[in-house]
Amino acid sequence: MAIKRPKGTEDHLPAGSPKLTLDVSAQAHGWVVETARRVLERAGAQRIDTPLFEEADLVKRGVGGSTDIVRKEMFTVYYFGDHGGYILRPEGTASIVRAFLQNGLKQLPSPLKLWTHGPMFRAERQQRGRLRQFHQVDYEVLGGSDALVDAEAIALMVGVVRELGLTGVRVKLGSIGDPEDREAYNTYLRDLFTPHLERLSDDSRDRLTRNPMRILDSKSEDDQTLIAQLNVKPMLDFLGEDARANFDAVQGYLRDWGVEFDVDPSIVRGLDYYRRTAWELHHEGVGAKSALGGGGRYDGLAEQIGAQAVPGIGWAFGVERLLIALEAEGHPLPAQAGPVVYVAALEDSLVPAAAAAALASRTSVRAEFAYRALKPGNAFRDAERRGALFAGLIGSEEAAAGTVQLKNLRSAEQFTVLLSDLPDFLAAQEQAHLDPTLNSPAHPASPVILENE
Ligand code: AMP
Numbered sequence: 250m251a252i253k254r255p256k257g258t259e260d261h262l263p264a265g266s267p268k269l270t271l272d273v274s275a276q277a278h279g280w281v282v283e284t285a286r287r288v289l290e291r292a293g294a295q296r297i298d299t300p301l302f303e304e305a306d307l308v309k310r311g312v313g314g315s316t317d318i319v320r321k322e323m324f325t326v327y328y329f330g331d332h333g334g335y336i337l338r339p340e341g342t343a344s345i346v347r348a349f350l351q352n353g354l355k356q357l358p359s360p361l362k363l364w365t366h367g368p369m370f371r372a373e374r375q376q377r378g379r380l381r382q383f384h385q386v387d388y389e390v391l392g393g394s395d396a397l398v399d400a401e402a403i404a405l406m407v408g409v410v411r412e413l414g415l416t417g418v419r420v421k422l423g424s425i426g427d428p429e430d431r432e433a434y435n436t437y438l439r440d441l442f443t444p445h446l447e448r449l450s451d452d453s454r455d456r457l458t459r460n461p462m463r464i465l466d467s468k469s470e471d472d473q474t475l476i477a478q479l480n481v482k483p484m485l486d487f488l489g490e491d492a493r494a495n496f497d498a499v500q501g502y503l504r505d506w507g508v509e510f511d512v513d514p515s516i517v518r519g520l521d522y523y524r525r526t527a528w529e530l531h532h533e534g535v536g537a538k539s540a541l542g543g544g545g546r547y548d549g550l551a552e553q554i555g556a557q558a559v560p561g562i563g564w565a566f567g568v569e570r571l572l573i574a575l576e577a578e579g580h581p582l583p584a585q586a587g588p589v590v591y592v593a594a595l596e597d598s599l600v601p602a603a604a605a606a607a608l609a610s611r612t613s614v615r616a617e618f619a620y621r622a623l624k625p626g627n628a629f630r631d632a633e634r635r636g637a638l639f640a641g642l643i644g645s646e647e648a649a650a651g652t653v654q655l656k657n658l659r660s661a662e663q664f665t666v667l668l669s670d671l672p673d674f675l676a677a678q679e680q681a682h683l684d685p686t687l688n689s690p691a692h693p694a695s696p697v698i699l700e701n702e
Contacts, residue, residue: 257381264585272572280583282366285386288409294362299344302326308336310554311343313520322371337370341387350555360393389563396495399526400502406564422528423516426492434487435461465517483514522549534577542566587636589614589679593628595644613676
């Protein structure tokens, strides 16, 4: 085939596709997002969606002009009459903070918990788990600065991952202190690295003047060798009294709630608007260098992109990376539910009647039909291939009587049901199938309250 999808992108495929794996399964992506939605909405988070492209200035200020994302990885949007003033969003936080400020969301009860999900764009070099269009689930809390807000955010991120059934996840927790703590740390780093200027990469020499902390994040192996040789003290040694108390409080809540974590002094965030709590979520299946997700407090961000100061904290995880981790743990693809009924006509003239029966059934259940007349054996085979619970047949006798002949493909039970009763009958059968106790003689007609998820 001549035309292929762009490098660094993936097609999310339907069930049954030959090249299906968890990370490219459209259903698995939907399942991750749905699971996150459930966990986050239980905690009071509200859904927000922002545009996929934003003003370049927002991305530059919100992500940081000195970051690789802004310097090397932005997709600029051009269209007729425009000069490329827009950028495909590389992450969600800046947009959500912009939307909060622009739409007066400050008037809603505070702290305001928001969540979103969707594609993010970074022109990175493609590898497994590193895409140019990838997908994130994103949680942000605006308006609260207590350690409790931070601990809850971390617990919720772990909660989503647990609800997905992922076990081998580690939280690496750090703190980057208050601005004055970071200033003290940067002074220390500047004094430490300046005598070794000639050994630093070009990027890191630049960072030494602008933001020495970002040297610690360097991807250059030579920089990392130097960092190891210099025995650099961690940021945690420079926390002031307030930031230290806050860090201790966050840890205390997490311990109380049974959320496991490791304090990791190497967690740093180079940009000015970050404060205090920062963490990453790691999993062996994804590799040490690639996090499943990360989060942090960014109390200085709103001021950076708007007028008012609003404290905030948030996290995002990569849906593809989560799916890779789930695959590494041997999770099966989530099963695609087949139709409750697959209706087939036995004669050409009855095909419209089969279609009508399926359409009527859709008021209560998943229902499909055959687009041409089939022999009973072929109807059963096609119904089974689609994973149907019932095959429905309409021949001349059924058509005359206004009925459909149903066969339960798992139990082989047969039923003749009036077309007008079909939606209710199938809905009851589906419930019984989902909850087999409904069919058991021990509970002949007792009402059953189903969990409403
Ligand atoms: P970040 O916004 O850089 O902190 O990234 C948060 C999470 O998004 C990461 O931990 C990854 O799970 C995911 N992520 C970031 N960049 C990519 C990418 N290029 N491809 C796939 N996932 C990514």
